[in-house]
Structures are given as structure tokens and as C-alpha cells.
Amino acid sequence: RISLRGLTPDSVTYMIMLKNCCRKSAPDLEAAKLWLRKAEDRVRREGLDEETWSEAAPLHRRIEVLYAILMTGYSRVGRLKDMFSLLGVMRSRGIRLNQNIFQILMNACMKFSPYGVEECRQLLRIMQRMDIEPVTANYNLLIQGYGRSAQLTSALRVANRMREANIPWDQWTYFHLINAVVGSGQVELSLRLLAKMRKDGVRPTASH
Numbered sequence: 001r002i003s004l005r006g007l008t009p010d011s012v013t014y015m016i017m018l019k020n021c022c023r024k025s026a027p028d029l030e031a032a033k034l035w036l037r038k039a040e041d042r043v044r045r046e047g048l049d050e051e052t053w054s055e056a057a058p059l060h061r062r063i064e065v066l067y068a069i070l071m072t073g074y075s076r077v078g079r080l081k082d083m084f085s086l087l088g089v090m091r092s093r094g095i096r097l098n099q100n101i102f103q104i105l106m107n108a109c110m111k112f113s114p115y116g117v118e119e120c121r122q123l124l125r126i127m128q129r130m131d132i133e134p135v136t137a138n139y140n141l142l143i144q145g146y147g148r149s150a151q152l153t154s155a156l157r158v159a160n161r162m163r164e165a166n167i168p169w170d171q172w173t174y175f176h177l178i179n180a181v182v183g184s185g186q187v188e189l190s191l192r193l194l195a196k197m198r199k200d201g202v203r204p205t206a207s208h
Helices: 011-023 029-045 057-076 080-092 099-112 116-129 136-148 152-164 171-183 187-199
Strands: none
Touching (some): 011 029, 011 057, 029 057, 057 080, 057 099, 080 099, 099 116, 136 152, 171 187
């Protein structure tokens, strides 16, 4: 309709189409890849060339968002192989990887892979080798995985590592830790965690 009116769709238009394809109850990922290509091409034509585009922060950030949207679409249906392939494409094209991209990938590994904990641990190592500092959300997924597999000592070790690195615990950190502790039958420790949570200014919810 935009084209019929003599107007030229911009990158935001294509991004919306990409997002709509990925948000469907049954994501149309083949169409999403097409819209990604159109959106990225439009972004480049809106002021970037092949040699300098990665140095322009606002438009560079827009390209990162496009790939994150497609990554989310893959994650909704558990297409882990495609997610790792997309990660490789981003690296080969010089598109900056960030904590959010790894969070999407780690979350999918935890949800769909029988080796989710090991894969999350490996992804954290990759982040560190690439000088991408993991944030709270990245560590939370590993704590969740350890808790679900009854590896309380490992969950607490990750939490302590966060403290040592001055990475704050949020409500999800406490949620996964308390679940791990209760699952191990250590009710007294779970009460101490709740007290620490309040002391840290993190408000408990009914789920805690």
C-alpha cells in the first residue's frame, strides 16, 4: 500500500514487518529472513556504506536490533541450529554481538536443549573471550540451569562470582537461588536469602 501511494518504505517499516513475522504464534521465519535482508539493505542506504557503516552507532545499533528480532523468532520454535548459524553470520559480517543476543541464545538452550547448562556455560566463556562482559541476565540463566539439575553448589558458586565481579543480583537471581536452595531441602538458607534480598533493596514478590 505504501508503494502504491508512491512512498518509499524506510528501514523502520521493514523492521516492523520483520517483527510481525517473528511474533506470530507460528513464526514465518522464511519471510522474516527476507524482511531482515530488506531492512538491513535499507539501513545501509539511509546513510552508510560498506566501509564505514559499523562505525555509525545509531544505525549500527538498528542493525543489531534487526538480528536480535530474528534470533528471537528462531528461539520461539527452538531452532537452535539456525540461532548458532545466525550468530556466526553476525560475527562474519562484523555486527557487534552483545549481552542481549547471548541471553536470547542461552535462554533457548535452557529451554530446548538437553545440554542447556553445558551450552550456557560455554556461551559465557565465548562472551568473555570476545570481551563481552556478561550481565545479570546472562548469569541468571546459568543459575537457573544449575538449580533445575540439583547442582546447588554450582549455582551458589556462580552467584558468588557475580558478587565478586560487582554484578548485582536482581529479583530473578534471588528467585532461581531460592528455588535451588528449597529444592535441596535447605529451608534455613532460603530464609537467609530472603532477608538478604530485602537488605539489598530487592522487593520480594509472591513467587519468592
